[in-house]
Amino acid sequence: MSAATITATPAATDAHIPLRNHFRHTGALIRRNLLWIRQDPESMFDAVLFPVIFTLLFVYVFGGSIGKSLGGGQEAYVQYVIPGLLAMMGMNMSQGVGTGFNTDFNSGVMDRFRSLPIGRGSVLIAKIVVELMRMLAACVILMIVAVLVGFDITSWIGMLGAVGLATVFGSALMWVFITLGVTMKSAQSVQAMGFLVMMPLQFGSSIFAPTDSMPGWLQNFTEYNPLSSLADAARGMMVGGPVAHGLWVTLAWSVGLTAVMAPVAIHKFRTKN
């Protein structure tokens, strides 16, 4: 811009949006995101069916044989795998935020929002809030199914802690998916990308089976895989065992991811047009 463009309106001050209004906008947008779910209940399939299917699949298909190597049977494997699945829920459910934003940008809805006198942050926060609700719902459903297949919760406080930790890690991952959702062309590619990233992280971890029988290179990978730390910490909290190491590593990852990716995601989100 050249200096010549500064003419008319001498004090070109912009309107200020009061905090109350930000809250109202965010509330209205949360309502909108919840209506999405009501309108399209299939969008809750991941939150409802994943916990059920994965629990049944792993407990009844692999439970017997892996349980034997754990020195027990299927019951021993239930105790092992449920905290792992909790870690997996935290990661899986963080993906929806990316596809959701992608749809909004592509459908022109974001243009509508941006032409209104609201802060863009309201749109961002409303989506994150609803995705966190979905994540918590998935965790609750997992816990119900777990109890039904015979999971023995030894510590309720530990269980709350584990759900909390999975949520903290999941919300840190959300920044990665927001970045993907805002930068990638289509919701499908966001999903495909998420799948590509999450598959190896899930299976190359201590979520489903102990890592000591894996080849050395894979063990190295699992050791640095934050999902292993999260699964180990959740396991320690819920059924007993070491907690501290996994907890700190998971928290460090969460803080690190947020510190690096949140500014990137927010910048991409704010400047996209």
Add this chain to the structure above:
Amino acid sequence: MGPGTVLGMTRIDKNPNGGNTAVTVRGLVKHYGETKALDGVDLDVREGTVMGVLGPNGAGKTTLVRILSTLLAPTAGEATVVGYDVLRQPRQLRKVIGLTGQYASVDEKLAGWENLYLIGRLLDLTRKDARSRADELLERFSLTEAARRPASTYSGGMRRRLDLAASMIGRPQVLFLDEPTTGLDPRTRNEVWAEVKSMVGEGVTVLLTTQYMEEAEQLASELTVVDRGKVIASGGIEELKSKVGGRALRIRPVDPLELRPLAGALDALGITGLATTTVDPETGTLLVPILSDEQLTAVVGAVTARGITIGSITTELPSLDEVFLSLTGHKASAPQDAVPTDTREEVAV
């Protein structure tokens, strides 16, 4: 507009007819790498009037509307809406505008009513006001029956109307409409036109883009013709029309079987300068390009001489291509994409 009208120049006199300027655009430039989407555009829209921005595909119409509605930052130049600067006062500006983009921006998963209620809340209406405003606008845009259905089940025309309703919630002072009727059937298009006219009746200033001379003539009082990011002509609509000249005569014989023989007869007449007539079987009409009143008289005479019963004879405005041809001496930059007015009915979905 009056004597200040210029053709093929960029500077426009300020408010030749008096009144306040609602939209001011000066030297607006937007580059995408090598592409000059806007290449120094000047434009004024007087309060309470409708400015039509006419141009072919890729002319820069959407870019202009997006900059004016703060969705896009210009590369250079300045633009104000009701005195608010697009770059420095975006939030103020957003309070006074309504936008209906080229592609519907309704939330497909929400019901029509919910779409409007949400926007009401985002515009700081109370719950009660947002509710009644949503009801009121749905009623006005004949969407009350579909109010509770998700917008994904709406037809193209219904979505457009919902989009228009959405842009009206905040009672905007200035409304931007980007190709409001492209892709609509003639009946729906007429409905949208009627709505736009009633908004103008309420004193709203409108800037609308279009590819159709006919639409510009229906709605706008002033016209800016753009091509490749540049204003190539601007002025009052009547004035530009007289410059552009060229009309077409649409003849509908009562008996469709007469269409082809009539076309043959007119071509055989050999009226000087008369381009070939086209038969439009879809509408059962014949389109005869006319360049002068003499030609018009000759054609009507020839039709009468054949002694067939005529259902209707109407004159039509020139297509975008013809407008460009007469204003610039060359065809519009993307003639293969540009949809001329007289074939629109066949193209509409």
